[in-house]
Amino acid sequence: MKKDAAIHIPLRxxxxxxxxxxxxxxxxxxxxxxxxxxxxxxxxxxxxxQVRRIGELSSAGFYEELVLTDLDDSYLGELNRASGxxxxxxxxxxxxxxxxRVRAGFDFTKVEGTDFSVSGDTLRLTLPPxxxxxxxxxxxxxxxxxxHRSHDETVAIIIQAKQRLRADAIDAGILDQAELSAxxxxxxLFGSMGYREILLTFSKEYPLRxxxxxxx
Amino acid sequence: xxxxxxxxxxxxxxxxxxxxxxxxMSRQVEERIRLLSQTGELGTVEYxxxxxxxxxxxxEWFKIGNRxxxxxxxxxxxxxxxxxxxxxxxxVVDESRHSISMVLPHATVFSINIPPEKIRLEYEDVTGFRxxxxxxxxxxxxxxxxxxxxxxxxxxxILAEAETNALDxxxxxxxQMGFENIQITFE
Numbered sequence: 001m002k003k004d005a006a007i008h009i010p011l012r013x014x015x016x017x018x019x020x021x022x023x024x025x026x027x028x029x030x031x032x033x034x035x036x037x038x039x040x041x042x043x044x045x046x047x048x049x050q051v052r053r054i055g056e057l058s059s060a061g062f063y064e065e066l067v068l069t070d071l072d073d074s075y076l077g078e079l080n081r082a083s084g085x086x087x088x089x090x091x092x093x094x095x096x097x098x099x100x101r102v103r104a105g106f107d108f109t110k111v112e113g114t115d116f117s118v119s120g121d122t123l124r125l126t127l128p129p130x131x132x133x134x135x136x137x138x139x140x141x142x143x144x145x146x147x148h149r150s151h152d153e154t155v156a157i158i159i160q161a162k163q164r165l166r167a168d169a170i171d172a173g174i175l176d177q178a179e180l181s182a183x184x185x186x187x188x189l190f191g192s193m194g195y196r197e198i199l200l201t202f203s204k205e206y207p208l209r210x211x212x213x214x215x216x
Numbered sequence: 217x218x219x220x221x222x223x224x225x226x227x228x229x230x231x232x233x234x235x236x237x238x239x240x241m242s243r244q245v246e247e248r249i250r251l252l253s254q255t256g257e258l259g260t261v262e263y264x265x266x267x268x269x270x271x272x273x274x275x276e277w278f279k280i281g282n283r284x285x286x287x288x289x290x291x292x293x294x295x296x297x298x299x300x301x302x303x304x305x306x307x308v309v310d311e312s313r314h315s316i317s318m319v320l321p322h323a324t325v326f327s328i329n330i331p332p333e334k335i336r337l338e339y340e341d342v343t344g345f346r347x348x349x350x351x352x353x354x355x356x357x358x359x360x361x362x363x364x365x366x367x368x369x370x371x372x373x374i375l376a377e378a379e380t381n382a383l384d385x386x387x388x389x390x391x392q393m394g395f396e397n398i399q400i401t402f403e
Binding site for chain 1: 246248249250253254255256258259261262266267269270271274294296307311326327330332335352358359360377385
């Protein structure tokens, strides 16, 4: 009996209270500030810091897609993984899918006067050592598939991906490909200028592998 | 009593499972697609561009608090001449007059490199009951920053600079080859 009395609202109050609530709701929904809300990017200028004259012949490219998994190696992460609990409570591992590009070729600013000579219809050119010119994984090139890491941790993972990308490109033969391609391009260009014999020599000082060993 | 026994058995199983061998690497990398290609890109200029990526999130009207974030990043952009597009049939040599005329294609941007180590989180401010920026949100902001750099490239004058440097490059090379009258145009 007492409970019934407590929830009883006189009918004469019900209509005004409902009206007030409805008016408050309308005010909140329609009369809220009209400015655009949500995540907004402020316009900022791009400032040119340096302009550098280069002379690079990029004669080979390598493209690769990688899936990186940064395992949660904390005690709880291990327990989660080993016990099978991840099926129920989810995983704290971090998975990134990224695609990267490597460019390889020759830095022509290293060509010296003695590396280039012309005699009749014979042209001799000694090219500098072939090298990796760029390893590129930009923000638009990777995507967080699952998990959470801080900005610095994500940067460290992408740097590791770049090292792997560079090593994979060298293993796939990008340096040999760059030499072959440069030979084709330069012989075609110089041949069109009237040279019948084009003697190209490649310097053989190959860069070190990421693990420190010499070779291509 | 039986309930306690179940808990002990469960804890024992979890402890046993946690003794499983640890992976040798905390990070695993798996490659999916590989592609090796030939190119003929003569890069003649490199621009280093700095860009701030600044965003704010005032939230919906029912959310209390704001979020702000500021990144700074550096992009290295290379541009030059694509040798595959040089019309070889338009190279005209006159040996008696030591003259040559050739046509080069207009310059293009070859690579935009934003090294991850050059992307710095300068400032992050979260107030009220808001959550920190998620990985996906940070990623989306950086992608937008990259798109902004690409969008302003024509205004930076990099293509004109690349063509000027390409002219100098070819002039120097052709002079060394013995040509005295050199005419190079862009088409």
